[in-house]
Amino acid sequence: MAWYRGHGRDLPWRHTKDPYRIWLSEIMLQQTQVNTVIPYYRRFLERFPDSRALAEAPLDAVLKAWENLGYYSRARALHEAAGCVCRMYGGRIPDDREGLMGLPGIGPYTAGAILSIAFAQPVPAVDGNVRRILCRIACIRQPPAQREAREIIGALAAALVPPEAPGAFNQALMDLGAAVCTPRRPVCGSCPVEAHCLARRAGIEADLPASAKTVRPPVRKMSVGVVSSAESALLMVKRPGKGLLGGLWRFPGGEAAPGESGWEALGRWMKAELGLAVSEADFVGEISHAYTHFRLKVGLFRWVWSPSHGSPAGGVEWRWVAWDALATLPVSKLERKILAAAFPGGASGAEGPPV
Numbered sequence: 001m002a003w004y005r006g007h008g009r010d011l012p013w014r015h016t017k018d019p020y021r022i023w024l025s026e027i028m029l030q031q032t033q034v035n036t037v038i039p040y041y042r043r044f045l046e047r048f049p050d051s052r053a054l055a056e057a058p059l060d061a062v063l064k065a066w067e068n069l070g071y072y073s074r075a076r077a078l079h080e081a082a083g084c085v086c087r088m089y090g091g092r093i094p095d096d097r098e099g100l101m102g103l104p105g106i107g108p109y110t111a112g113a114i115l116s117i118a119f120a121q122p123v124p125a126v127d128g129n130v131r132r133i134l135c136r137i138a139c140i141r142q143p144p145a146q147r148e149a150r151e152i153i154g155a156l157a158a159a160l161v162p163p164e165a166p167g168a169f170n171q172a173l174m175d176l177g178a179a180v181c182t183p184r185r186p187v188c189g190s191c192p193v194e195a196h197c198l199a200r201r202a203g204i205e206a207d208l209p210a211s212a213k214t215v216r217p218p219v220r221k222m223s224v225g226v227v228s229s230a231e232s233a234l235l236m237v238k239r240p241g242k243g244l245l246g247g248l249w250r251f252p253g254g255e256a257a258p259g260e261s262g263w264e265a266l267g268r269w270m271k272a273e274l275g276l277a278v279s280e281a282d283f284v285g286e287i288s289h290a291y292t293h294f295r296l297k298v299g300l301f302r303w304v305w306s307p308s309h310g311s312p313a314g315g316v317e318w319r320w321v322a323w324d325a326l327a328t329l330p331v332s333k334l335e336r337k338i339l340a341a342a343f344p345g346g347a348s349g350a351e352g353p354p355v
Contacts, residue, residue: 001168001169002192003172003176003192004168004169004171004172004175004176007175007179008171008172008175009034009175009179011025011038012038012041012042013025017117017118019093019095019114019118019119020093021045023093023106023110023118024045024078026114027074027078027105028040028041028044028069030071030110031071032070032071034178037069040065040069043065048062050091051082051086051092051093052086052091054078054079055083055085055086057079059076059079062078062079063075063076063247063330064328064330066330067330067331067332068332068333068336070333072246072332073246074105076242076246081104081105081106084103093114093118095118095119096115097111097112097115100115108126109125109126109127112124112125112126112170113125113170116161116167116170117167117171120165120166120167122161122162122163122166123158123161124154124157124158124160124161125170125174126153126154126157127174127177128177129173129174129175129177129178130174130177132177132181132183132208133173134153134156135153135208135209135210136181136186136200137156137193137196137198137199138152138153138156139198139199139201139202139208140152140210141208141210143209143210143211143212144209144210145212176192184206185206186205186206188205217291217292217293217294218294219294219295219296219297220255220295220296220297221256221265221296221297221298222253222254222255222256222265222296222298222299223253223254223256223262223265223269223298223299223301224253224299224300224301225251225269225278225281225302226251226284226301226302226303226338226342227251227302227303227304228304228305229304229305229320230304230305230306231320231322233322233323234320234321234323234326235251235252235274235312235318235319235320236250236251236318236319236320236321236329237251237252237273237318238316238318244291245332248331249321249330249331249335250331250332250334250335251335251338252270252273252274252318253265253270254269262299262301263281263283263301266278266281266301273314273315274312274313274314274318275314276309276312277309279309281301282301282303283299283300283301284300284301284302284341284342285299285300285341286298286299286300287300287337287341296334298334298338300338302342326339
């Protein structure tokens with residue numbers, strides 16, 4: 001705690017005990033670096049200052065505010081949970097673990113963070129930084145995802161949290177992991193608990209936590225059609241509400257089947273999704289895009305639609321989007337990358353919009 005008073009990070013969500021703001025920060029910080037989160041956090045609060053404002057907002061507006069922060073399932077769960085908070089708790093965030101973990105998107109770590117920071121309850125909040133510290137302090141040699149290691153870490157974390165200022169203690173551990181007990185090359189000479197670290201004593205601090213066997217992410221191939229009308233509007237399709245990037249808008253197309261060419265995949269998806277037969281299209285090239293568990297190789301085709309091709313139809317939600325309206329549509333980084341590749345001149349090239 002003494003180390004934290006002198007070295008803790010000055011972060012905007014540490015100047016409040018508002019459970020909504022702490023909840024928002026913890027959701028945004030999942031899988032995302034602190035410096036990336038800060039501007040999103042501030043803008044999001046300006047737009048949605050409390051649970052009721054968030055619950056009453058259209059999901060598209062929430063996804064747009066979240067755009068490029070990634071892992072959009074967090075935004076969808078946050079929006080859904082805000083509705084639950086308003087319906088079930090009158091807009092007040094619950095102050096018990098059962099109530100919190102009954103909300104979409106809140107697991108043991110997030111519940112622990114909210115309870116300890118916002119409500120001063122002496123419960124642990126075990127994130128990746130805390131797991132790493134405790135694996136080293138207790139010299140836990142199993143990968144932390146293994147059941148035995150998880151149980152030891154959980155018990156140790158619970159035993160360490162003090163009844164006074166538990167939120168500050170949990171945040172001190174997080175900061176210690178971020179600044180000193182780092183994944184590689186921990187700065188042990190600057191650590192306030194170096195004398196208590198069993199891994200340091202054994203000289204294996206850099207080897208812990210033990211790594212689980214890594215598997216190379218698979219590569220998936222897909223074809224995408226960038227379809228424009230004579231009025232230079234783009235044909236966009238809305239993703240289903242659940243699943244990867246759910247609720248965002250995308251260009252039509254999909255994954256290629258084994259042995260299927262990019263052109264064949266494009267024709268199959270355009271017919272299946274929109275009832276359109278593609279007689280010809282220009283191949284733009286291929287782009288790569290990485291997600292956590294797989295990589296994409298995307299073949300891009302440009303096609304100018306005319307009324308003779310028939311009107312789009314099918315079981316998906318679609319719309320023609322004018323260039324100047326693209327900026328208001330919630331899309332992923334992949335769509336921005338596709339747009340830049342398909343129209344490299346942007347607005348100045350008279351072929352496409354600014355990206």
